[in-house]
Amino acid sequence: MPNTRSKGPQTAFRWALPMAAGLVVIGGSIAAWLVLANGAQANACPVRAAQAQIIDAAATGELAALNGTGTGRGYADMAFKDASGAEMSIADFAGKALLVNFWASWCVPCREEMPALDALATEYNSDRFEVLPINLDIGEGGLEKAQAFLDEGKFANLPLYADNSFTAFERLKREAVAIGLPATLLLDPEGCELAVLQGPAEWHTDDGRAVVEALIGLRG
Numbered sequence: 166m167p168n169t170r171s172k173g174p175q176t177a178f179r180w181a182l183p184m185a186a187g188l189v190v191i192g193g194s195i196a197a198w199l200v201l202a203n204g205a206q207a208n209a210c211p212v213r214a215a216q217a218q219i220i221d222a223a224a225t226g227e228l229a230a231l232n233g234t235g236t237g238r239g240y241a242d243m244a245f246k247d248a249s250g251a252e253m254s255i256a257d258f259a260g261k262a263l264l265v266n267f268w269a270s271w272c273v274p275c276r277e278e279m280p281a282l283d284a285l286a287t288e289y290n291s292d293r294f295e296v297l298p299i300n301l302d303i304g305e306g307g308l309e310k311a312q313a314f315l316d317e318g319k320f321a322n323l324p325l326y327a328d329n330s331f332t333a334f335e336r337l338k339r340e341a342v343a344i345g346l347p348a349t350l351l352l353d354p355e356g357c358e359l360a361v362l363q364g365p366a367e368w369h370t371d372d373g374r375a376v377v378e379a380l381i382g383l384r385g
Contacts, residue, residue, distance in 0.1 A: 209239030210357035216383050220351060220360045223379035226372035231351075231362040238340060240265075241356035243333050245299050248312065248325040255297075255356045262294045262380045263352040264368075267334055267343070269301045270314040274365040275347040279318060281369035285377065286322035288369075294381050300327040301334055301346065351380055359383075 217235025224231035241256040255263070266282055268275035279298075286296035300311040307329050315325055328334065337343040342350070342361055351360040359380070367373060 208237040209241070210237050210355065212237050213353065213357060213359060216353065217359050219379055219383065220376065223375045224360070224372075225375070227367040227370045228362070228372045228376050230364060230366065231349075231360050231376060233360045235357075235359050238342070238358040239356055240350065240352060240358065243336070243356075245326050245328040245333055248308075248327075253326065255352065258295060258297060259356065260354050261292065262354055262384065263297050263350070263356075264295070264377065264380075265297045265299060265350040265352060267299050267301055267328075267337075267346055267348045269346055270310045271302070272346040276314065278347055278365040278368070279314075279320060279323060281367055281373070283318070283320040283323045284369040285373060288374075289377050289381070290322055293384060294377065296322065298323050298326060299333065300325060301329070301331060302327070303329050303331055351376070353380075353383065 213235035215235075217233035219233075220231070221233025224233070241254065241259070243255045245253055247253055255265070264282075264285070266278070268279065270276065282296055282298065290296060300308075302308065302311045308325070308327055311327060312325050315323060334343065334346075334348075337348065337350075342348070342358075343363055345363070347365050349362040349366070350358055351362075353359055360376075
C-alpha cells in the first residue's frame, strides 16, 4: 500500500535519532567522531538547518520517510570508481545538487527502485542536479553483476559507479546515517548533506518531484 501519510511527530523523532546518536559519540570521544576512516571530518560543512527544513517540508506522501538533516556532514571526499575503474569522488560533481542512491544488485528493494530513479534522472538531470547511483556489489564478479542489471533494465541515465570496497557505506553506518540498502542522500552543490532516506521510495511521483524541485530551488 502506498505511503501517503504526511510528516508528523514520528518523522521528527526519526530525524532526531541520528542527531542524538552523534551527540552521544561526541560525549564519549570527540576525536573518534571527527575523524573518519579516510581522514575526512564529519562536520566538514556548516550547519544548513534552514535548507534542510525546506527539504523536510517538501517530503510528504511517498517521500514522507525522507528526513531533513543539514547538521554539517560533508561528503565531497567520499570516494568511489566509475565503470572503467577510475577513481572518483563526490567532489567531481561539484556545482550540482545530488541525489546519491546506494544500491546493490542483490537488494530486491533497490532493484525495484531503479526504474523510478532512472525516470527521475531522465526528467531532471542537468547542470544543476544529478541522480548519482553508487553500487555496492562486492566480491568477485560484483561489478559485472551490477552492469548486467543496468544493461538488462536499459536505464538511460543510471551509469555504473561503484564502491566495491564498501568503504563509503561503512562511513554512513558509522555516522548512523544508514543501516541498510537502499539508502539515499540529498546533497547540496558543495557535497553537504541536507536529507537522508533509509529504504526505498517512489521517486518518480509528484511527491518525488516536489522534493527534487525543492532541492534544485535552493540554488535560487
